[in-house]
Amino acid sequence: MMITQETSSPRVQANRVGLTRSDYRGLPSTLCQGCGHNAIANQIISAMYELDVVPEKVVKFSGIGCSSKSPTYFLSRSFGFNGLHGRMPSLALGALFADMSLKGIGVSGDGDTASIGMGQFKHLVRRNLPMMYIVENNGVYGLTKGQFSATAEKGLSLKRQGINPYMPIDICLEALVANATFVARSFAGDPKQVKEILKAAFSHRGIAVIDIISPCVTFHNQENSLHSYAWGKDHEMPLHDITFVPPREEIYIEDFEEGTVREVELHDGSVIMLKKLDHDYDPTNLFEALRVLEEAKQNNWLITGIIYVNPQAPTIFDAYDLPAEPLNRLTEDRLRPPRESLEHLNQIFGA
Amino acid sequence: MITPQISSPLKEQEARSPIINDFCITVATVNGSGSATSNGILLRALFTMGIPVSGKNIFPSNIQGLPTWYSIRLSRKGYLGRIETDDIIVAMNPATFLQDLNYLVPGGVLFYDDSIKVNIPREDIVTYPMPVKQIVRQADVPANLRDYVANMVYVGVVAQMLNIDLQAVQRALAVHFKGKQKAIDSNWAIIKAAADWAAANLEKRDPYRVEPMPAPANRILIDGNTAGALGAVYGGFQLAAWYPITPASSFAEALGEYAPELRKDPITGKHTFAIIQAEDELAAAGMAIGAGWAGLRAMASTSGPGFSLMAEYLGLAYFAEVPVVIWDIQRVGPSTGLPTRTAQGDLTFAYFLGHGDTQYVILLPGNVNECFEMGWRAFDIAERLQTPVLVLSDLDLGMNMHIGEPFEYPDTPMDRGKVLWEEDLERFLAEHQGQWGRYLDVDGDGIPYRTLPGNTHPRSAYFARGTGHDEFARYSEEPEIWERNLKRIARKMENARTLVPKPVLQTHPGAQIGIIAYGSTDPAIQEARDLLLEKGMAIDFLRLRALPFTEEVAEFLRGHAHVYVVELNRDGQMHQLLTMAYPEYATRLRSVAHVDGLPLTARWVVERIAAMEGLR
Ligand SMILES: Cc1ncc(C[n+]2csc(CCOP(=O)(O)OP(=O)(O)O)c2C)c(N)n1
Ligand code: SF4
Ligand SMILES: [Mg+2]
Numbered sequence: 001m002m003i004t005q006e007t008s009s010p011r012v013q014a015n016r017v018g019l020t021r022s023d024y025r026g027l028p029s030t031l032c033q034g035c036g037h038n039a040i041a042n043q044i045i046s047a048m049y050e051l052d053v054v055p056e057k058v059v060k061f062s063g064i065g066c067s068s069k070s071p072t073y074f075l076s077r078s079f080g081f082n083g084l085h086g087r088m089p090s091l092a093l094g095a096l097f098a099d100m101s102l103k104g105i106g107v108s109g110d111g112d113t114a115s116i117g118m119g120q121f122k123h124l125v126r127r128n129l130p131m132m133y134i135v136e137n138n139g140v141y142g143l144t145k146g147q148f149s150a151t152a153e154k155g156l157s158l159k160r161q162g163i164n165p166y167m168p169i170d171i172c173l174e175a176l177v178a179n180a181t182f183v184a185r186s187f188a189g190d191p192k193q194v195k196e197i198l199k200a201a202f203s204h205r206g207i208a209v210i211d212i213i214s215p216c217v218t219f220h221n222q223e224n225s226l227h228s229y230a231w232g233k234d235h236e237m238p239l240h241d242i243t244f245v246p247p248r249e250e251i252y253i254e255d256f257e258e259g260t261v262r263e264v265e266l267h268d269g270s271v272i273m274l275k276k277l278d279h280d281y282d283p284t285n286l287f288e289a290l291r292v293l294e295e296a297k298q299n300n301w302l303i304t305g306i307i308y309v310n311p312q313a314p315t316i317f318d319a320y321d322l323p324a325e326p327l328n329r330l331t332e333d334r335l336r337p338p339r340e341s342l343e344h345l346n347q348i349f350g351a
Numbered sequence: 352m353i354t355p356q357i358s359s360p361l362k363e364q365e366a367r368s369p370i371i372n373d374f375c376i377t378v379a380t381v382n383g384s385g386s387a388t389s390n391g392i393l394l395r396a397l398f399t400m401g402i403p404v405s406g407k408n409i410f411p412s413n414i415q416g417l418p419t420w421y422s423i424r425l426s427r428k429g430y431l432g433r434i435e436t437d438d439i440i441v442a443m444n445p446a447t448f449l450q451d452l453n454y455l456v457p458g459g460v461l462f463y464d465d466s467i468k469v470n471i472p473r474e475d476i477v478t479y480p481m482p483v484k485q486i487v488r489q490a491d492v493p494a495n496l497r498d499y500v501a502n503m504v505y506v507g508v509v510a511q512m513l514n515i516d517l518q519a520v521q522r523a524l525a526v527h528f529k530g531k532q533k534a535i536d537s538n539w540a541i542i543k544a545a546a547d548w549a550a551a552n553l554e555k556r557d558p559y560r561v562e563p564m565p566a567p568a569n570r571i572l573i574d575g576n577t578a579g580a581l582g583a584v585y586g587g588f589q590l591a592a593w594y595p596i597t598p599a600s601s602f603a604e605a606l607g608e609y610a611p612e613l614r615k616d617p618i619t620g621k622h623t624f625a626i627i628q629a630e631d632e633l634a635a636a637g638m639a640i641g642a643g644w645a646g647l648r649a650m651a652s653t654s655g656p657g658f659s660l661m662a663e664y665l666g667l668a669y670f671a672e673v674p675v676v677i678w679d680i681q682r683v684g685p686s687t688g689l690p691t692r693t694a695q696g697d698l699t700f701a702y703f704l705g706h707g708d709t710q711y712v713i714l715l716p717g718n719v720n721e722c723f724e725m726g727w728r729a730f731d732i733a734e735r736l737q738t739p740v741l742v743l744s745d746l747d748l749g750m751n752m753h754i755g756e757p758f759e760y761p762d763t764p765m766d767r768g769k770v771l772w773e774e775d776l777e778r779f780l781a782e783h784q785g786q787w788g789r790y791l792d793v794d795g796d797g798i799p800y801r802t803l804p805g806n807t808h809p810r811s812a813y814f815a816r817g818t819g820h821d822e823f824a825r826y827s828e829e830p831e832i833w834e835r836n837l838k839r840i841a842r843k844m845e846n847a848r849t850l851v852p853k854p855v856l857q858t859h860p861g862a863q864i865g866i867i868a869y870g871s872t873d874p875a876i877q878e879a880r881d882l883l884l885e886k887g888m889a890i891d892f893l894r895l896r897a898l899p900f901t902e903e904v905a906e907f908l909r910g911h912a913h914v915y916v917v918e919l920n921r922d923g924q925m926h927q928l929l930t931m932a933y934p935e936y937a938t939r940l941r942s943v944a945h946v947d948g949l950p951l952t953a954r955w956v957v958e959r960i961a962a963m964e965g966l967r
Contacts, residue, residue: 056807059645060814072814072826079804081644081671082816083637084663090592090629090637091644097590097625098645099805120637123630323621326805327589328646329772330616332765335587335623335648337613339760345581345609346757348526349571351399 016052024048026073036188036214037136041073047198063088066143067109067136086117089124099326104131111141114150114169125178127316128206138216139227146219175209182208183308187232199244205267239305246270367558372427374438379451383415389502390421395523401566405431412690418447432875433950441505460557477557500541507545514560569757575748578719580605582726590642590649592627592635598746599680602652632657636664643675646803648730650676655684666705667817674733681745692948693746698924710844713898714742715869719755734768747950748871769800773808788823789813797843851897862889865911869895878953908936917943
């Protein structure tokens with residue numbers, strides 16, 4: 001059926017579904033000025049606008065934390081559910097079964113994902129639920145005022161927390177060993193790359209884990225720390241330049257010179273083109289992905305880019321024999337077995 | 352604990368009059384030896400003969416090697432609760448042989464595997480040795496299956512000696528093996544050989560036997576978990592999440608067994624449900640609540656430890672107003688407790704579950720028919736009220752086989768509650784000055800209208816959350832808004848009283864006192880009432896089937912001088928809840944509670960109430 005859409009002002013910026021960038025906005029942010037999470041929300045808005053996404057076809061999820069508040073700062077016209085600390089994966093998984101044509105966007109924090117939520121995170125990854133899972137990684141618990149998170153580097157010293165005695169968890173590595181089908185890392189201070197990765201991730205059919213270093217300017221922005229703007233800017237080593245090409249623009253592929261570009265075709269026919277920097281990085285090679293992450297770890301590099309992608313892997317929905325029509329629109333006549341079937345059962349269980 | 356029977360020699364066998372269809376057989380075996388099949392076949396054969404019968408599996412938390420017992424009670428009068436003594440013992444486990452004998456009544460019967468070389472310390476019983484090994488050896492069974500089919504020997508011998516219809520045994524085999532002829536034949540061969548051996552070699556010296564009875568038509572024999580799962584299938588469950596735990600696993604497994612056939616979409620032939628084995632119960636609750644929020648009929652099944660893990664999520668579902676159904680098949684806690692034994696110990700936990708002020712609709716099935724009915728009705732209540740519905744069953748009801756009426760097809764259409772799809776929302780907006788709010792009470796019943804993800808109406812979306820929110824689902828920390836919302840939810844929950852199943856009332860003319868109980872204790876209480884009546888004490892009985900309490904409860908309390916609240920837990924949890932709900936009747940309420948892991952017996956109830964009444 002047709003519902004009259006709220007007509008957006010017919011400005012030149014209207015995208016292919018007739019919406020302007022402001023149609024993808026959310027409420028004003030209540031996070032700190034300069035928080036990396038705000039920059040990411042802005043790039044989500046841009047990416048969705050540029051991808052011509054219909055907001056009603058997106059469902060937002062989050063856990064608990066400053067980062068997990070941000071789904072209200074984008075896509076006001078999408079449904080969303082801000083769940084429990086560390087338990088967003090299960091919520092999203094259950095909800096997305098209701099309508100397989102919907103796409104999930106999850107926003108989590110490093111505490112939410114790598115501490116309390118590690119179990120659910122890894123199980124979501126291994127089930128390959130089609131959704132974009134963004135970790136806004138600042139190395140601290142922002143919302144509870146600056147305690148160490150599980151991604152904080154060993155030896156880091158924070159006000160009132162002392163020195164972190166434990167080894168950090170690398171979210172990209174965790175995702176990879178849990179058989180993630182799309183793993184990327186970016187840096188909130190690099191909006192262009194964040195946006196391109198978001199666009200590629202959103203087009204991936206399967207779980208797309210994006211670990212975005214997102215400095216907490218209030219509790220954790222020391223220059224010498226891995227999760228600060230200054231450190232990020234100095235140590236960022238993009239694996240490659242990313243250009244994301246939705247299927248309708250496929251023609252541009254020819255513009256790139258053979259040999260300098262690695263193309264990866266995603267499920268919907270769109271293509272990510274990765275421009276080689278210092279080596280011909282192949283993001284479909286799992287061994288390579290593990291190697292560059294380990295290498296970066298040992299050298300204190302911040303590797304950014306699309307680290308791994310496997311566009312062919314079956315998703316959780318492929319394991320179920322469900323109708324294409326949304327399950328949540330099925331009516332009683334399709335959900336309640338007929339009367340005769342119960343009579344038959346009564347016979348089976350009868351004397 | 353039963354005191355050992357005193358041994359005085361049996362005399363005058365012939366003088367004893369026959370005992371027909373009114374005794375208890377306990378089979379003592381080793382866990383993992385495959386005795387479940389044999390016991391199930393004996394039970395079903397007796398059921399097929401029209402005899403009221405119940406089977407209780409007393410099993411250890413172990414896969415192989417520890418002792419296990421299966422008690423079959425036959426009762427002409429239809430008393431199907433557990434009893435504490437055995438009339439007949441089938442002893443297959445040398446380790447418990449002597450201990451088992453303590454439960455055998457004087458004049459009782461002992462069938463035993465003749466490879467058990469123990470002196471039998473009792474002379475007041477009838478003994479029948481069974482040459483199990485010999486019969487199995489002669490029966491031409493592959494060596495690797497010998498231990499397994501050995502249990503079929505006692506089926507044949509007991510059937511022969513008690514006069515159990517061998518055709519009924521054969522029919523039970525066919526049901527058990529779902530018509531698989533090879534399995535039916537090989538087991539039947541042993542049963543037949545054993546029955547023939549008994550006919551030729553054993554002389555009947557005891558009074559126990561069975562006779563077919565004209566059974567009320569169309570009864571069924573089923574376990575409560577399968578019954579509940581079938582109820583959910585007919586209730587149109589669309590997502591079930593679970594994590595393995597005894598005694599709840601067989602609930603989800605029954606969904607997996609029956610749903611694929613029964614729930615094929617009539618249009619596409621595809622499945623209209625998903626069953627997900629989660630990584631734990633936190634995730635199972637999360638999946639079910641995510642699905643419930645998105646408009647699916649969603650459920651999870653678990654037991655105490657897993658139920659504990661669901662607490663935080665259920666609080667979110669209560670406050671964000673998400674329909675979901677959770678089955679708790681109770682076992683004995685606290686902690687891992689007695690994981691394979693039964694109890695009603697999760698009641699107050701379920702009632703108070705969650706931080707802050709919460710309330711839950713709790714359903715209390717008391718038999719397999721109620722498991723089935725609550726299986727579907729729980730979804731109607733959950734979706735109508737947009738709230739979690741908790742169903743508390745237990746191991747005895749859930750895992751043991753019970754006789755029931757044929758299942759009745761749901762007598763009401765599905766109630767999907769106040770859901771607005773695109774056209775509905777358009778209409779709603781037209782009728783309400785263009786205003787819709789997810790938590791806005793427009794009907795005055797506290798129940799708001801909800802939209803579901805996938806709704807393409809540009810006004811349909813909202814952001815659900817566990818944090819403070821106003822009528823339009825906007826974040827709010829305003830004191831008045833918080834309080835207004837929480838009070839509306841309380842008002843919404845008041846509707847539950849008109850939706851939940853009413854208690855079942857059984858009265859006796861002139862009775863001054865009453866019993867209140869719930870769940871699986873029903874058979875023991877029925878029997879106890881009759882026994883107390885024989886002692887001159889007439890008692891009315893109110894069996895609760897849900898919380899919150901309905902009007903009938905206050906009426907019952909008003910109408911009785913005092914009321915015994917009988918339950919299977921230490922602290923008298925229902926007694927506590929009743930005392931809280933009806934302080935004006937608190938002094939009338941008397942707690943009769945205990946928990947030892949075993950199903951309630953009528954004898955215990957009678958002794959306690961008689962003592963408290965000062966009888967005898
Ligand atoms: C079960 C539970 N435990 C603890 C908390 C308190 N809590 C709220 S946010 C948070 C940490 C958030 O850290 P992170 O996910 O890194 O998000 P950030 O604020 O840094 O973006 C904690 C511990 C909670 N909400 N729930
Ligand atoms: S405390 Fe840190 S993480 Fe939270 S909003 Fe402020 S800057 Fe962002
Ligand atoms: Mg953080």
